[in-house]
Amino acid sequence: MKKLASLTVAMGLMASIAATASAAEVTTGTTATTKTTSSDAVATVTGATYLNPADPVITPADIKPATPQIILTKTTAFHLSMGSMATPAGWLSAQTVDTTGVIMKDAMGNEWREVYTWLGTAWIKVPSSAYVINP
Incomplete structure (x- = not known):
C-alpha cells in the first residue's frame, strides 16, 4: 500500500511540475503573465522576459584575428x-x-x-x- 501511495504522490508531483513548466507564455521581447490551473495545483508565472533569438551573442568587437x-x-x-x-x-x-x-x-x-x-x-x-x- 505504501508503494502505491508513493507512486501516486510522485505522479501528482510530476503533473504539477509539467503544468508549471507549460504555464509560461513565450512572447518575444515582452513580459508574459499567465495563470494556469490544474486539478492538483495553481501555477502562476509573472515577469518572465524572453530575448529575441536573432540578437547576436558575439559582437564584431569580440572577434579577434587568428594567429599563425x-x-x-x-x-x-x-x-x-x-x-x-x-x-x-x-x-x-x-x-x-x-x-x-x-x-x-x-x-x-x-x-x-x-x-x-x-x-x-x-x-x-x-x-x-x-x-x-x-x-
Whole structure:
C-alpha cells in the first residue's frame, strides 16, 4: 500500500511540475503573465522576459584575428628569451603549436616566433622543416 501511495504522490508531483513548466507564455521581447490551473495545483508565472533569438551573442568587437600556427616535423627546442642559444627551457615534439603572432629576426637572419607552451609563452627558432600556417 505504501508503494502505491508513493507512486501516486510522485505522479501528482510530476503533473504539477509539467503544468508549471507549460504555464509560461513565450512572447518575444515582452513580459508574459499567465495563470494556469490544474486539478492538483495553481501555477502562476509573472515577469518572465524572453530575448529575441536573432540578437547576436558575439559582437564584431569580440572577434579577434587568428594567429599563425606552426607544424613542427621534428623535436624543437624552445627558449624563454628570443635569440638565447644557451640551454633550452624545454623541447617540443613533432606537433602543431599555436603562436602569439609575435615574429622577430635575429642578427643571423633566423626567424623566431613566440609560441604557447606548458610553461607559458616561449620562443622557438623556426626550423626549415616546419610549416607555418597563416590564417
